[in-house]
Amino acid sequence: MMKARLLVIDDEAMVRDSMVAYLEDSGYQVDAVDSGQAGLVVLEQQQIDLVLCDLRMPNLDGLEVLQQVKERTDNIPVIVVSGAGVMDDVVQALRLGASDYLVKPILDMAMLEHSVQRNLALVALEKQNQQYRDHLESVNRELRNGLDELRSDQQAGRQVQMKMLPEFVEQQGLSFKHIIKPSLMLSGDFLDYFPLDDEHFGFYIADVSGHGASSAFVTVLLKNLTYRLKRNLKRGSSDDLYHPVKVLQRINEELLDTECGKHLTIVYGVLNTKTLKFNYSIGAHFPMPILYSEGKAQYLEGRGMPVGLFRDAEYQNYAMQMPEKFTLSMFSDGVLELLKLPSLAHKEEYLLNLIEKEAGNHESIVSALAIESDTDVPDDIALMTLVRI
Structure with a gap:
């Protein structure tokens, strides 16, 4: 990778030459001139990444050079170099936008290189942040346009959402099944499951706040994010999907950046199909997944903050x-609305008993809860069942 191109402006040949020699030895491309006028000419003709400028020079001094550079562009950092007796000029230079200052004579050239590296890194970071903001703005525009289309054609939106859901899977000794019933035409509940490699499966169930098109919009964002993470995993640029905490952090950041006013609860897990080691993370999801094995059902442990509320x-x-x-049953909280029981504790107990009674069987649980009935429901309902076969 090519190093940055620097411009050294100093009328003292010894100082100028020593800086040029050191910086070139450090791998930088360096242009050097002995006057402010010559420096401005170079800036017109060359793509300069950083300027090192003496403050006290005849004719056009460093402050004037700095002012003209900042009038042309604010993207080039300027490090001013001054003698110990001109600190008033240093203060003025910093007010004019100088990125740093060094005092002559420069006895330790490592300080010079450190200042150059730090200021170039800051510029690169600012550029990356701007690119990221531009990318987010572009994504937000696309998502808002998509949301408008969903609102104008709810039926088409539902068909698209259903197509985003995975097909039932029997792979690596696992069986995945699911059902989603929206309270409106579109659902704020979402789920997915997918192989990460020959020995790992990732899966999640999520419940977006609210109902309808605005909540369904977030499920599109969620699907898009997991798609990008799978693409990055395939390219070898990121292994975030193996780490539940990183996945929740990514979703949290992206959801906050959209400023859509939505948050979600989620359980994301990764199962090693060979060792049966299971790692998972909780984003305030309720009820907790229910594990059934050898005739007994129990809630998994865990807790966590909602996703998309707090930076x-x-x-x-x-x-x-x-x-x-084993069988692992994962619900959205809409299932609790189906249970006409006096308290939350009674509803949790009912679900445990139901899982034990039906031995975790997906179809039997769907039937017992009447999820497929034509009756309207007050909240979206999602159920995902994972069975080790």
Whole structure:
């Protein structure tokens, strides 16, 4: 990778030559001139990444050079070099936009290189941040346009959303099934499951706040993010999908950046199909997944903050060894609305008893909860069942 191109402006040949020699030895391309006028000419003719400029020079001094550089562009950092007796000029230079200052004579050239590296890194970071903001603005525009289309054609939107859901899977000794029933035409509940490699499966169930098109819009964002993470995994540029905490952090950041006013709860897990080690993270999801094995059902442990509400949200990784044969049932909280019981504790107990009674069987649970009935429901309902076969 080519190093940055620097411009050294100093009327003292010894100082100028020593800086040029050191910076060239450090791998930089360096142009050097002995006057402010000559420096401005170079800036017109060459693509310069950083300027080192003496403050005290005849005719056009460093302050004037700095002012003209900043009038032309604010993207080139200018490091001013001054003698110890001209600190007033240094203060004025910093007010005019100088990025740093060094005092002559420069006894330790490593300080010079450090200042150059730091200021070039800041410029690169600002450029990356601007590109990221531009990218987010572009994505936001596309998503808002998509949301408008969904609102104008709810039926077409539902068909698109259903197509985003995975097909039932029997692979790597696992069986995945699911059902989603929206309270409106479009659902704020979403789920997905996918192989990461020959020994790992990733899966999640999510519940977006609210109902309808605006919540369904977030499920599109969620699907898009997991698609990009899978693409990055295939390219070898990121392995975030293996790490539940990183996945929740990415979703949290991107959801906040959209400024859509939506948040979600989620459980994301990764199962090693050979060792049966299971890692998962919780984003305030409720009810917790239910593990059924050897005739007994139990809720998994875990807790965490909602996703998309707090910039500084922290999530925890939970790890457990799964039994040889098991069923894992994951619900959205809409299922609790179906249960006409006096308290939340009674509803949680009912779900445990139902899983035990039906031995975790997906179709039997769907039937017992009447999820496929034509009756309108007050909240979106999602159920995903994972069976080790």
